[in-house]
Amino acid sequence: xxxxxxxxxxxxxxxxxxxxxxxxxxxxxxxxxxxxxxxxxxxxxxxxxxxxxxxxxxxxxxxxxxxxxxxxxxxxxxxxxxxxxxxxxxxxxxxxxxxxxxxxxxxxxxxxxxxxxxxx
Amino acid sequence: xxxxxxxxxxxxxxxxxxxxxxxxxxxxxxxxxxxxxxxxxxxxxxxxxxxxxxxxxxxxxxxxxxxxxxxxxxxxxxxxxxxxxxxxxxxxxxxxxxxxxxxxxxxxxxxxxxxxxxxxxxxxxxxxxxxxxxxxxxxxx
Numbered sequence: 001x002x003x004x005x006x007x008x009x010x011x012x013x014x015x016x017x018x019x020x021x022x023x024x025x026x027x028x029x030x031x032x033x034x035x036x037x038x039x040x041x042x043x044x045x046x047x048x049x050x051x052x053x054x055x056x057x058x059x060x061x062x063x064x065x066x067x068x069x070x071x072x073x074x075x076x077x078x079x080x081x082x083x084x085x086x087x088x089x090x091x092x093x094x095x096x097x098x099x100x101x102x103x104x105x106x107x108x109x110x111x112x113x114x115x116x117x118x119x120x
Numbered sequence: 121x122x123x124x125x126x127x128x129x130x131x132x133x134x135x136x137x138x139x140x141x142x143x144x145x146x147x148x149x150x151x152x153x154x155x156x157x158x159x160x161x162x163x164x165x166x167x168x169x170x171x172x173x174x175x176x177x178x179x180x181x182x183x184x185x186x187x188x189x190x191x192x193x194x195x196x197x198x199x200x201x202x203x204x205x206x207x208x209x210x211x212x213x214x215x216x217x218x219x220x221x222x223x224x225x226x227x228x229x230x231x232x233x234x235x236x237x238x239x240x241x242x243x244x245x246x247x248x249x250x251x252x253x254x255x256x257x258x259x260x261x
Contacts, residue, residue, distance in 0.1 A: 004136055026135050026168060056139070056157075058164045059227055063220035070218065087157045094230050095223045 029064030205245025
């Protein structure tokens with residue numbers, strides 16, 4: 001069985017930018033939560049997830065994202081998402097999670113929002 | 121009509137095995153991307169329900185997945201070996217906004233054309249769902 005989710009991480013100040021590739025489901029959701037927990041234990045308080053290469057997501061993957069959002073809030077940070085495929089955006093809409101998450105069209109838009117908050 | 125039947129243990133990695141099998145079968149049948157996405161999500165949600173809530177990730181318990189595919193309809197049965205699964209379905213409440221679970225049944229109902237929840241003689245839950253296939257557009261002139 002091949003690796004179903006690849007997570008690439010880079011850091012910009014206190015923001016970790018995660019690029020997810022593959023399936024976000026029960027097993028990979030658990031791995032994602034673990035990875036974010038390690039980042040938040042360092043100097044990271046906010047997380048951005050670029051979902052452009054997420055091929056599949058189900059309610060377990062959504063649950064992992066809700067968990068990450070709660071963890072970032074505990075660190076007084078934010079979780080932002082960007083580049084959702086139409087199909088993925090629809091799942092967020094159906095579950096009404098699009099009202100809960102900060103979703104941006106592009107990663108650049110999301111990162112600009114962090115910079116805008118920083119200069120206020 | 122093409123029929124496929126699989127049995128999975130209720131170990132956490134079973135979901136990945138099931139998705140690998142499902143994607144492979146759907147690819148063989150040249151489905152549209154939209155049909156693939158909808159059907160995969162609905163089956164996946166029923167499977168996770170069986171794995172986590174039905175069999176409670178007890179690797180001794182099995183999950184049966186049966187797929188029937190024809191030109192018009194994609195159908196699936198997902199059967200677990202849990203207890204009182206049907207009671208859990210009927211007594212479920214809408215999850216609070218920040219809940220990390222509880223959205224699967226709503227996704228099945230949204231994406232499947234039909235869905236039915238019944239109890240097996242041994243008390244497990246059987247989810248029967250179907251999706252009416254899109255008519256593929258013929259783009260040749």
